[in-house]
Amino acid sequence: MTDTKPASLFSDLDVLERTDFPELGERVEGKVRDIYLQPSRLVLVTTDRHSSFDRIIAHIPGKGEILNRTSAFWFTETADIIPNHVIALPDPNVTVARRCTPLKIEVVMRGYLTGVTSTSIWTHYKNGRRDFGGFTLPDDMRKNDRLPQAAFTPSTKEATHDVTLTPAEVVERGLMGRDMLAKVEDTARRLFARGQALALSRGLILVDTKYEMGVDDSGTLTLIDEVHTPDSSRWWMADTYVDRIAAGREPDYFDKEFLRQWFIDHCDPYNDATLPEAPNELVAELATRYQKIFARLTGGSLTPRTPGHKLIERIRDNLAPFAA
Numbered sequence: 001m002t003d004t005k006p007a008s009l010f011s012d013l014d015v016l017e018r019t020d021f022p023e024l025g026e027r028v029e030g031k032v033r034d035i036y037l038q039p040s041r042l043v044l045v046t047t048d049r050h051s052s053f054d055r056i057i058a059h060i061p062g063k064g065e066i067l068n069r070t071s072a073f074w075f076t077e078t079a080d081i082i083p084n085h086v087i088a089l090p091d092p093n094v095t096v097a098r099r100c101t102p103l104k105i106e107v108v109m110r111g112y113l114t115g116v117t118s119t120s121i122w123t124h125y126k127n128g129r130r131d132f133g134g135f136t137l138p139d140d141m142r143k144n145d146r147l148p149q150a151a152f153t154p155s156t157k158e159a160t161h162d163v164t165l166t167p168a169e170v171v172e173r174g175l176m177g178r179d180m181l182a183k184v185e186d187t188a189r190r191l192f193a194r195g196q197a198l199a200l201s202r203g204l205i206l207v208d209t210k211y212e213m214g215v216d217d218s219g220t221l222t223l224i225d226e227v228h229t230p231d232s233s234r235w236w237m238a239d240t241y242v243d244r245i246a247a248g249r250e251p252d253y254f255d256k257e258f259l260r261q262w263f264i265d266h267c268d269p270y271n272d273a274t275l276p277e278a279p280n281e282l283v284a285e286l287a288t289r290y291q292k293i294f295a296r297l298t299g300g301s302l303t304p305r306t307p308g309h310k311l312i313e314r315i316r317d318n319l320a321p322f323a324a
């Protein structure tokens with residue numbers, strides 16, 4: 001990472017690229033979060049890092065706060081379905097969490113026949129697949145149609161690309177016992193139904209999402225990581241969905257692809273050692289999109305910044321009570 005900071009895009013929003021707070025414990029760097037390990041807690045600082053191609057391609061002002069607060073919103077909204085890892089929210093960018101042992105699978109729920117990658121459900125369907133192990137689809141479906149029933153499609157946690165497994169394969173591979181898997185599926189279905197219903201009441205379709213679950217000290221299944229965020233989920237606008245599909249168009253979606261595409265057009269993001277800096281207007285556009293979806297979903301807006309008080313200093317101050 002370089003020392004050069006992207007020029008400030010919104011005069012009062014400085015960017016959180018990285019933190020280093022030795023007083024909080026051992027630091028582990030995820031793609032988006034800086035994680036401080038304590039014996040029974042994690043301090044999860046969500047930065048403004050934006051990843052794609054398995055690397056950081058840009059810093060999006062306000063994104064860290066939006067992701068952290070969106071998850072916090074959903075943890076509260078779903079607390080009656082499954083206990084979650086939240087201990088405290090000492091700062092808009094930070095969650096102090098109970099340290100859990102993550103399950104060995106990613107818990108993916110899908111509501112619609114969509115996706116473009118080689119592993120997406122639409123790609124498989126287009127290529128003739130109808131039997132997906134846990135469920136079977138009828139012949140007459142079109143791209144972006146709603147699935148007859150939401151699909152539970154667990155996948156492995158691979159460093160490079162995740163592989164979808166049928167529930168039977170999860171058990172056969174010894175990743176999880178049958179009873180635990182049944183509980184995970186039931187929980188994921190209820191979370192997804194709650195998410196879809198609430199999103200719809202705000203004019204959004206929760207298309208698909210990925211949950212992480214773990215078990216806590218007492219063996220209780222616990223919702224961890226992030227939930228129903230713009231990064232872990234796909235979102236469409238509800239009011240235009242029917243007309244656009246009927247007209248053979250793509251749904252109106254929350255789109256990050258334009259920034260990815262800029263890198264594909266201007267460098268080799270898979271192989272180049274350093275990447276060019278994304279144009280400010282594209283970064284600003286993505287920042288605005290994050291703010292809009294956050295406002296629509298939660299009614300929230302970014303926390304005003306105190307002039308002269310850098311974001312990283314605010315976070316450090318707010319985390320003083322959580323030193324290891």
Ligand SMILES: Nc1ncnc2c1ncn2[C@@H]1O[C@H](COP(=O)(O)OP(=O)(O)O)[C@@H](O)[C@H]1O
Pocket residue numbers: 029030031032033034035042085097098099100101102212214224225226
């Ligand atoms: N309560 C928790 N207990 C244990 N691990 C957690 C918990 N919450 C989140 N994690 C882990 O912390 C990491 C979050 O950082 P992130 O930047 O999202 O990482 P990644 O690059 O793996 O997506 C993930 O690896 C996630 O599995």
Ligand SMILES: [Mg+2]
Pocket residue numbers: 030032
């Ligand atoms: Mg993550």
